[in-house]
Amino acid sequence: MGPEATANLFNKIINLTEANNDQEHIPIIIDNNVLIPDRTAYLLEKSTNPLKYLIKSAIKLELMGADLVLMPCNTAHYFYEDIIKYLDIPMLNMVDIATTHVYNNYKNVKRIGLLATMGTYTSRVYEDSLKRFDIEVVPVLEEDQKKLLDIIYSIKKGNKDNHKEAVYSILRYLSKNEVSVIILGCTELPILFDILKNDKDIIRLKQVYIDTTYLLAKKAVELASL
Numbered sequence: 177m178g179p180e181a182t183a184n185l186f187n188k189i190i191n192l193t194e195a196n197n198d199q200e201h202i203p204i205i206i207d208n209n210v211l212i213p214d215r216t217a218y219l220l221e222k223s224t225n226p227l228k229y230l231i232k233s234a235i236k237l238e239l240m241g242a243d244l245v246l247m248p249c250n251t252a253h254y255f256y257e258d259i260i261k262y263l264d265i266p267m268l269n270m271v272d273i274a275t276t277h278v279y280n281n282y283k284n285v286k287r288i289g290l291l292a293t294m295g296t297y298t299s300r301v302y303e304d305s306l307k308r309f310d311i312e313v314v315p316v317l318e319e320d321q322k323k324l325l326d327i328i329y330s331i332k333k334g335n336k337d338n339h340k341e342a343v344y345s346i347l348r349y350l351s352k353n354e355v356s357v358i359i360l361g362c363t364e365l366p367i368l369f370d371i372l373k374n375d376k377d378i379i380r381l382k383q384v385y386i387d388t389t390y391l392l393a394k395k396a397v398e399l400a401s402l
Contacts, residue, residue, distance in 0.1 A: 177215070177249035178332050179208055181363035181389065185248045188393035193401075202400045205240050207233045215251040216295030216325065227255050231262050238265050246270075246396055248363045248389060250292060254299035271305050273395050274359055274388045279309040282384070285357050287312045289350040289383075292361030294325050302361055314355050320346045324362075331364040336371055343368070344377050351381045359386045366390065 186206065195201045212233065213224040230252060234245050245267040247253070253271045260267050278288060290302050290313050303313050316324070324346065327339050350358060360366050366387045372378050373385075 177209075177212060177247075177252060178364055179210060180331070180334075180367060181248050182206060182208055184363065184367055185246065185389050185393055188390055189397055192393055192397045202397065205237055205242055207237055209233045212252075215249065215254070216293045219251070219254065219295040219298045226252070227258055230255055230259050234259050234263055234267065238263055244268065244396065244399060246392055248392065250301070250361045250363065250388060251295040251299065253301050254295070268392060268395055268399075270388050270392045271301050271361075273391050274361075274386055275302065275305040275309065275311070277391050278306070278311065278357060278359070278386060282357050285311065287314050287353075287355060289314055289316070289355040289358035290361050291316070291324055291346070291358060291365055293328055294321050296361050297321055302359065314350060314353055316346055316349065320349065327368070328362050328364045331368055336368055339368060340372060340375060340378075343372060344375075347378060347381055347383060351383065356382065357384045357386065360388055363389050 186204065189202060189204065193201055209229065212229040213226040215226055217223045218225055230247070237245055243265055245263065245265060247267065247270065250270060253269065256267070256269055278285065288306070288311060290297070292302070296302065297315070306313060323342050327342060330339070347358070360369060366389050369385055369387070
């Protein structure tokens with residue numbers, strides 16, 4: 177949905193693909209539809225409903241020959257069930273892929289953190305998905321949810337700098353609540369965490385950050401290679 181988050185997913189698919197030349201890469205069709213109305217704004221304020229735009233993009237990709245659809249927006253997964261009704265091809269569910277990854281790889285973890293838009297928090301898509309595994313989402317403070325939303329929109333504007341202190345404060349809060357595994361539940365956040373991953377303060381917290389965009393790309397490559 178966000179152009180840079182979409183490019184980030186595209187690059188991850190390329191980097192995860194074992195290829196010796198152009199012809200061995202996976203054919204990919206990208207509908208960079210920046211006119212889809214804001215998903216968080218709809219969920220919080222009931223502004224323009226993005227559903228028909230999401231459906232239109234998914235159908236367009238299918239008509240152009242896609243065998244599989246990816247939607248690099250966690251918040252938009254609130255509409256997932258309504259979109260797939262109109263498709264004759266599979267559409268990966270990034271939320272379910274991420275929560276299954278947590279369950280399979282962190283068996284002893286029963287409480288996780290979630291960094292996301294306020295729309296994703298409101299829709300509870302991660303809480304609903306994690307219920308399957310009896311895993312609880314530890315919420316960040318309401319004021320921190322607003323800070324995260326500001327950071328996400330700032331990244332969409334191209335500003336990836338000067339977010340460390342705000343992010344570190346949120347991560348430290350989760351650490352104090354004994355949260356060691358955190359889902360990056362917005363596709364702009366892995367872009368930011370690529371910058372922050374070598375920060376000494378953040379390394380000291382010894383937390384694991386789940387890159388949902390990476391997991392979506394990995395699953396897509398696995399299926400395309402069958």
